Amino acid sequence: MSSPSVLNKFAELHSLSHYSFLQSAAAPEDLVIRADELGYTAIAITDECSVAGIVKAYQASKERRIKFIVGSEFRLPELGTIILLAPTREAYAQLCKKITLFRSRSEKGHYQANIDDFFNGLSLCFLLWQPDFRQAQLIAIGEKLKSVWKQRFWLLYERHYQADDERNFHAMTELQRALKVKVTCAGGARMATTEQQPLYDILNAIAQGSSLAEQPGLASNNAEHRLRSLSELQQCYPEKWLAESVAIADQCQFCLSELRYEYPAELVPDGMSAAEHLKQLTEDGARWRYPEGVPPSVKALYLKELSLIKEQSYEPFFLTIHDLVRFARKQGILFQGRGSAANSVVCYCLGITAVNPAQIQVLFERFISKERNEPPDIDVDFEHERREEIIQYIYRKYGRQRAALAATVITYRFKSAFRDVGKALGFSEQQLQYYRSHLDTRDKEQSWQQQLAQQHPEVANSVRGRHLLHFTEQLMGTPRHLSQHVGGFVIAADDLSRLVPVENASMMERTVIQWDKTDLESLGLLKVDVLALG
Incomplete structure (x- = not known):
C-alpha cells in the first residue's frame, strides 16, 4: 500500500484578525507571518463585515513569499456564514460597497445583511458558503446561490475537532451531492499560534459580558482555531478539498497596490490643468x-x-x-x-x-x-x-x-484592559476598582505589576492573579473598536466606498472609513x- 502524498500547498481562505473585535487573538500581520512560516501558498484576512485590518496584512505580505487575499465574512442567522473574496480590483470595489451598505443600516459597530443582498451587486466576487446545518431548506438556499453565483460559488467546510464533526461532514457531503458544486476547506483561524488560546478565551468571555468562572463553556476545548501545519491539515481534510483552496487562491490576483486615489476635479477651472x-x-x-x-x-x-x-x-x-x-x-x-x-x-x-x-x-x-x-x-x-x-x-x-473621516483605532489601555481581563477571570468590579485605585502607571521606579505584588501579594501570587497580570499586559495595545479621527477627511473624486468601506460614526451626521492614518500613509x-x- 502506497503512503499518502505529502501536502505541500494550502491557502487559508477564512481567517479573522483582532479587527473582528473580541473575536480573534491575532493581529493581521501575525496571521500573515505565521501562514508564511507554515508554508501556506496564500492567506485571506476575512474580518466580519470589515477590511480594517487588510492594509497591515498587506504590508506584512510584501516582505514575504505568501500571497495576500482580501475578503470579508458575513453571518446570517438563516444561512450560516458567507465569505466574500475579491479576485480583482472591481470585485474589491463591489465588496467595499456592500460593506458600506450593510454598515449604513445600523448604528456604529454593527451591520445588517440579509440573503437577498448576495444576489446582486457582487458579480465579480467569489462566494464561499459555510452552512449552518441546524437550519432548514439549505438545499433550496444553495440552489438559489448556485443559480446566481455559478462558477464563483463554493461550499466551505471547517473542522475544529468538536462533538458534531462527523454529523457536519456527512451533511456537507450530502449537500455537495445535491447541489453538485465544489467544496473547499479552511481553518477559520482566530489565532496565529497555540499560545494565543488563553487570550482568545478571555476575549470570548469579554464579548459575552461574562466570566470564565461563571461560564467555563466560554473557554475553547482545544486550540484548533489556530493556523495549523500542513501535516495537521492533511489529517483533517480530504485532499481534494485542500487542493481546491489553492485553485481558488490562484484566481485571486487583486493587490492593494492597484488602488489609485483621485482628488476631486471641480476645483480646477475648465480649460486648465x-x-x-x-x-x-x-x-x-x-x-x-x-x-x-x-x-x-x-x-x-x-x-x-x-x-x-x-x-x-x-x-x-x-x-x-x-x-x-x-x-x-x-x-x-x-x-x-x-x-x-x-x-x-x-x-x-x-x-x-x-x-x-x-x-x-x-x-x-x-x-x-x-x-x-x-x-x-x-x-x-x-x-x-x-x-x-x-x-x-x-x-x-x-x-x-465622496467625503468621510479617517478612522482612529481605539486600543486597550491599562485601565480598560485591567477591568475587562479581571471581569473575565471572575474578579468583581469592586475588587478591580480597589486594586486599580492604588496603582500608578506613571511610576518610573515600579511597574504596575510590581506595585500590585507589593500591595496585594495574596492576589499577585495566586493563579488567577498571575493570569490577571499576564493577560492585562497582553491585551494592552490591541484594538477595541473604530472611532473617528479628530478631523482627518478623505475626499474622493467619485464614490469613496469603491476605495474603502464607509460606516456610521457614533456622532450624528458623521461617517468614517475603516482605515486609520497609518493605513492611509502606507498606501500613499x-x-x-x-x-x-x-
Whole structure:
C-alpha cells in the first residue's frame, strides 16, 4: 500500500484578525507571518463585515513569499456564514460597497445583511458558503446561490475537532451531492499560534459580558482555531478539498497596490490643468504676500516646489486645502496652518500658513521629498467654535458619498484592559476598582505589576492573579473598536466606498472609513486635516 502524498500547498481562505473585535487573538500581520512560516501558498484576512485590518496584512505580505487575499465574512442567522473574496480590483470595489451598505443600516459597530443582498451587486466576487446545518431548506438556499453565483460559488467546510464533526461532514457531503458544486476547506483561524488560546478565551468571555468562572463553556476545548501545519491539515481534510483552496487562491490576483486615489476635479477651472491652476494661484498669492514685488529668490523657491508637487501629482491636494482656507477667510473663521507645511513657500503664498519660510531658511524637502515618497502633511487648525462650519462645507461641496473621516483605532489601555481581563477571570468590579485605585502607571521606579505584588501579594501570587497580570499586559495595545479621527477627511473624486468601506460614526451626521492614518500613509493616500484651534 502506497503512503499518502505529502501536502505541500494550502491557502487559508477564512481567517479573522483582532479587527473582528473580541473575536480573534491575532493581529493581521501575525496571521500573515505565521501562514508564511507554515508554508501556506496564500492567506485571506476575512474580518466580519470589515477590511480594517487588510492594509497591515498587506504590508506584512510584501516582505514575504505568501500571497495576500482580501475578503470579508458575513453571518446570517438563516444561512450560516458567507465569505466574500475579491479576485480583482472591481470585485474589491463591489465588496467595499456592500460593506458600506450593510454598515449604513445600523448604528456604529454593527451591520445588517440579509440573503437577498448576495444576489446582486457582487458579480465579480467569489462566494464561499459555510452552512449552518441546524437550519432548514439549505438545499433550496444553495440552489438559489448556485443559480446566481455559478462558477464563483463554493461550499466551505471547517473542522475544529468538536462533538458534531462527523454529523457536519456527512451533511456537507450530502449537500455537495445535491447541489453538485465544489467544496473547499479552511481553518477559520482566530489565532496565529497555540499560545494565543488563553487570550482568545478571555476575549470570548469579554464579548459575552461574562466570566470564565461563571461560564467555563466560554473557554475553547482545544486550540484548533489556530493556523495549523500542513501535516495537521492533511489529517483533517480530504485532499481534494485542500487542493481546491489553492485553485481558488490562484484566481485571486487583486493587490492593494492597484488602488489609485483621485482628488476631486471641480476645483480646477475648465480649460486648465491642476498644475496650471495651482501655479496661477501661487503667483497671485505671491503678489499678495509681496505687494512691493516678489523677490527673485522667493520665485525660484516656489517654482522649485511647484515642480516637485507636479512630479508627485499632489496639485489637487493643495487646491483642496486652499479652497478650505479661502472659505474660512471669507466667513471670518480664524485658522492657521502648521507642522511641516510651514516649510513651504507655496503654502505661504496660498494663505495656508502665515510664516514666511523664505525668511527662516527651511527646506521644502522636509515637507515633500521625492526620495521619501510620502504624501505631504498639512495641518490646518480652525477656531474651535466654528470648525463645524468647515466640516459641513466639505459635506455640502463633495457629498457624503465622496467625503468621510479617517478612522482612529481605539486600543486597550491599562485601565480598560485591567477591568475587562479581571471581569473575565471572575474578579468583581469592586475588587478591580480597589486594586486599580492604588496603582500608578506613571511610576518610573515600579511597574504596575510590581506595585500590585507589593500591595496585594495574596492576589499577585495566586493563579488567577498571575493570569490577571499576564493577560492585562497582553491585551494592552490591541484594538477595541473604530472611532473617528479628530478631523482627518478623505475626499474622493467619485464614490469613496469603491476605495474603502464607509460606516456610521457614533456622532450624528458623521461617517468614517475603516482605515486609520497609518493605513492611509502606507498606501500613499491623502487626507485633509481639519483640526481645532483653541
